[in-house]
Structures are given as structure tokens and as C-alpha cells.
Amino acid sequence: MDVNDSKQFVEAAYAAYRKHPATDTFTLQFMAFITINYLNCCYHQHADKSYAESTFKFLQELPVDPAIGLEKLIGKFYQAVFSGDEQKARSLKSIIQDCGYASIIDDIEID
Numbered sequence: 001m002d003v004n005d006s007k008q009f010v011e012a013a014y015a016a017y018r019k020h021p022a023t024d025t026f027t028l029q030f031m032a033f034i035t036i037n038y039l040n041c042c043y044h045q046h047a048d049k050s051y052a053e054s055t056f057k058f059l060q061e062l063p064v065d066p067a068i069g070l071e072k073l074i075g076k077f078y079q080a081v082f083s084g085d086e087q088k089a090r091s092l093k094s095i096i097q098d099c100g101y102a103s104i105i106d107d108i109e110i111d
Contacts, residue, residue: 003045010038014058025067032071035059036104039078043108049082070101077105086110 017031035055042051059075062068073096080089089110096105 001041003042003047003051006038006041007051010034011054014054017058018061023063023065025065028062028065028068029071032059032062032068036071036074036078039075043078043081052078052082070096070099074101074104077108081108081110 013031013034017027022028035058038055039052041047042055056075056079059072062072073092077089077092077096080086080092093105093108093110096102
């Protein structure tokens with residue numbers, strides 16, 4: 001799917017969540033999953049950082065919940081990648097790998 005189309009869909013999902021925020025585990029995990037998939041799409045389609053900004057903001061808005069801790073960590077990783085903060089990206093990648101989730105981000109290149 002084209003990143004422009006994807007952006008429209010995720011923005012609609014974020015708006016719907018903001019209208020009726022839910023804190024049940026399933027909804028939080030589903031919304032967090034959408035954000036990570038979208039960030040992965042942005043990365044692989046070489047989208048400008050502006051495409052990802054609203055997603056970084058949305059992830060910050062989600063409540064603190066262990067059920068979405070990994071997704072928030074991966075979001076911070078993508079934020080470092082899109083910002084060009086190689087040191088932070090490497091540190092976060094190492095933590096994510098140490099936790100056993102290397103396969104989620106192994107295809108992300110850090111210069």
C-alpha cells in the first residue's frame with residue numbers, strides 16, 4: 001500500500017480512538033500494533049519524517065501500560081531512526097534485541 005494511503009487510514013484510526021479512547025488491553029495493543037506497522041511502512045517506503053510525526057505523538061498519548069511497552073519502545077527506536085540519532089537508535093535496537101524481539105527490527109539499517 002502506498003504510504004500516502006496508509007497515512008490517511010492511520011490518521012482516521014487515531015481520530016476514532018481519540019473520540020472514544022479505550023484503555024482495555026485489546027484496544028491498546030491493536031492501536032499500538034497499527035502504529036508500529038505504519039512506522040515500518042514509512043521506513044521501507046523512504047517516507048519523510050513528517051509522515052511519522054503524528055504517529056510518534058499518538059504513541060506518546062497512549063497510556064502507560066505494560067501491554068504496549070514494547071510497541072512504545074519500538075516507536076522510540078523509529079523516532080531515533082527518523083531523527084538521525086544513530087547513538088540512541090543503536091542503544092534502543094540493542095535493548096529490543098536483548099529482549100528477544102530482534103526479528104521485528106532487524107531489517108532497519110542504522111548508518
